[in-house]
Amino acid sequence: MKQSLFTILDNTPLTGSVLRLRLQGDTSAIARPGQFVNIRLEGRFLRRPISVCDVEGDVLTLIYKVVGGGTEQLRAMLPGERLDLLTGLGNGFDLSSAGKNPLLIGGGVGTTPMYWLAKQLLSAGHSVTAVLGFNTADEIFYDEMFRALGAKVILATVDGSRGIKGFVTDAMAGLDYSCFYACGPEPMLRAVWRTARGPGQLSFEARMGCGFGACMGCSCRTITGSKRICREGPVLTKEEIRWDD
Amino acid sequence: MGRLSVNLCGVELDNPVIPASGTFGYGYEFAEWYDINVLGTFSCKGTTLRPRFGNDTPRIAEAPTGMINAVGLQNPGVERVIAEELPRLKGVFRKPIIANVSGFSVEEYAAVCQMLDREPQVGWLEVNISCPNVHGGGMSFGTDPAQAAAVTRAVKAVTTKPVIMKLSPNVTDIVAVAKACEEAGADGISLINTLMAMRIDLKTRRPVLANTTGGLSGPAVFPVALRMVWQVARAVSVPVIGLGGVSSAEDVIEMMLAGAAAVEIGAANLVEPCICRDIIAALPEVMDRYGIRNLRDIIGGANT
Numbered sequence: 124m125k126q127s128l129f130t131i132l133d134n135t136p137l138t139g140s141v142l143r144l145r146l147q148g149d150t151s152a153i154a155r156p157g158q159f160v161n162i163r164l165e166g167r168f169l170r171r172p173i174s175v176c177d178v179e180g181d182v183l184t185l186i187y188k189v190v191g192g193g194t195e196q197l198r199a200m201l202p203g204e205r206l207d208l209l210t211g212l213g214n215g216f217d218l219s220s221a222g223k224n225p226l227l228i229g230g231g232v233g234t235t236p237m238y239w240l241a242k243q244l245l246s247a248g249h250s251v252t253a254v255l256g257f258n259t260a261d262e263i264f265y266d267e268m269f270r271a272l273g274a275k276v277i278l279a280t281v282d283g284s285r286g287i288k289g290f291v292t293d294a295m296a297g298l299d300y301s302c303f304y305a306c307g308p309e310p311m312l313r314a315v316w317r318t319a320r321g322p323g324q325l326s327f328e329a330r331m332g333c334g335f336g337a338c339m340g341c342s343c344r345t346i347t348g349s350k351r352i353c354r355e356g357p358v359l360t361k362e363e364i365r366w367d368d
Numbered sequence: 369m370g371r372l373s374v375n376l377c378g379v380e381l382d383n384p385v386i387p388a389s390g391t392f393g394y395g396y397e398f399a400e401w402y403d404i405n406v407l408g409t410f411s412c413k414g415t416t417l418r419p420r421f422g423n424d425t426p427r428i429a430e431a432p433t434g435m436i437n438a439v440g441l442q443n444p445g446v447e448r449v450i451a452e453e454l455p456r457l458k459g460v461f462r463k464p465i466i467a468n469v470s471g472f473s474v475e476e477y478a479a480v481c482q483m484l485d486r487e488p489q490v491g492w493l494e495v496n497i498s499c500p501n502v503h504g505g506g507m508s509f510g511t512d513p514a515q516a517a518a519v520t521r522a523v524k525a526v527t528t529k530p531v532i533m534k535l536s537p538n539v540t541d542i543v544a545v546a547k548a549c550e551e552a553g554a555d556g557i558s559l560i561n562t563l564m565a566m567r568i569d570l571k572t573r574r575p576v577l578a579n580t581t582g583g584l585s586g587p588a589v590f591p592v593a594l595r596m597v598w599q600v601a602r603a604v605s606v607p608v609i610g611l612g613g614v615s616s617a618e619d620v621i622e623m624m625l626a627g628a629a630a631v632e633i634g635a636a637n638l639v640e641p642c643i644c645r646d647i648i649a650a651l652p653e654v655m656d657r658y659g660i661r662n663l664r665d666i667i668g669g670a671n672t
Contacts, residue, residue: 124400124401124641126401126641126642163639167430168430168431168432168433168434168435168586168587168635168639169428169430169435169638169639170639209641329425329426330425330426330427330428330429331428332427332428332435332437332638333637333638333639333641335397335641336393336397337391337392337393337397337398337637337638337641338390338391338428338437338439338638339390339393339413339422339427339439339442340425340426340427340428340437340439341425341427341428342421342422342425342427342439342442343425344421349421349442354397
């Protein structure tokens with residue numbers, strides 16, 4: 124974990140409400156795909172946790188969706204402006220159990236952490252398939268980026284405007300994979316957890332206080348006891364997840 | 369004795385800066401950010417007799433210059449705190465800590481304090497009679513002077529360590545509660561815990577917090593906390609720990625002028641993990657700016 128200032132290189136819209144933010148700074152604390160950073164914004168008391176999309180040297184790529192006042196403020200920021208980040212937060216994905224042909228499942232902005240994961244798995248010689256789900260065709264981003272890495276990409280849209288009509292679970296039917304990695308809204312994670320075969324890792328979102336394990340604001344119950352999404356998560360294994368309902 | 373040193377219930381602290389309970393875990397998370405031995409001491413996560421998972425999530429909401437939490441005293445229970453958390457802490461913190469204790473009955477408070485009394489790492493007991501986020505306990509003891517006194521007496525009977533009663537601001541007359549604690553034998557008073565608060569999501573029209581209400585902390589509450597510290601410090605003769613929204617060296621000095629012998633820092637730790645270290649480092653220069661030779665000389669020094 125590290126606290127440092129990053130300089131904005133660019134802050135570019137990918138869709139109507141999703142932007143890509145590229146930052147330059149000390150990325151040395153970021154160890155694994157699936158980790159996140161926590162961003163301080165002027166005039167906002169709590170930091171905003173955002174998952175890491177990619178790291179190349181001292182350039183950190185984040186992708187965020189504008190969902191409220193804080194992210195709206197982030198959207199207005201310009202190249203050259205600086206941001207105070209806590210980096211290297213959360214456990215991230217375990218790549219050692221990927222097997223020969225892992226399946227990556229991303230829903231909406233949940234697609235974000237899958238990019239660096241795909242990149243690392245492909246460079247380690249794994250054959251990667253990415254199932255990316257969105258509501259509509261005009262919400263799709265980064266599919267070409269995944270293809271450019273050498274991943275096989277299967278798109279699904281809820282309204283059928285592009286790719287398979289339906290949810291990521293519809294697009295997963297019949298696929299062969301050694302294990303799966305998933306990130307997306309909780310209803311998607313539930314559906315994936317129910318239907319996906321074999322071992323898997325799922326990344327969760329939570330309303331956080333600190334982002335580094337101090338406040339117990341994001342605790343969840345698992346088979347192996349209470350865990351903090353920000354610290355022992357955000358990635359949980361399929362086996363340890365317990366849905367409370 | 370350094371310029372920053374203060375005395376808390378007979379024990380010398382290197383400085384008055386104390387991370388507040390619930391914002392600092394059992395310390396070791398912060399040892400990854402900085403050497404926590406620079407602190408005066410710190411107050412550990414509120415500990416209860418039995419393990420508690422706490423409230424449902426969401427437990428956190430934002431507020432203008434602050435935050436609202438309804439964690440609900442999540443902790444592993446006193447037995448595991450003694451068996452696991454304290455030994456682990458020993459590796460990163462050399463000084464005695466403040467053990468923060470919560471309960472759901474007078475007997476429970478006493479039982480937890482009795483167990484912690486045997487631990488040499490515990491320098492003080494801070495008894496939380498002010499948690500707004502649990503039902504049937506916590507704050508209900510802190511809103512009635514007679515009940516606050518009953519908890520104080522029960523705890524004092526089982527420990528030789530200094531007992532600091534942590535008070536709730538969610539009362540009509542906080543001075544009455546403070547005085548009741550002092551008369552019952554409290555060695556110190558800390559205040560304020562969080563102010564009961566709430567947010568509603570405009571889209572869903574439902575409370576943001578799963579617990580509906582929570583406790584407000586952060587800079588938003590600082591002036592309220594300061595006023596209450598001032599009122600209580602004038603009314604009691606035991607040391608007062610001031611807390612509530614403190615986020616800078618200037619805030620520390622202001623709290624001490626209001627009557628605080630030491631100062632706890634809470635919510636600020638959650639957004640600036642190194643803030644206590646930075647405040648301690650900034651204090652000498654800020655003291656120079658205001659002509660303060662020794663911090664211990666300014667306690668209660670406001671010209672009112």
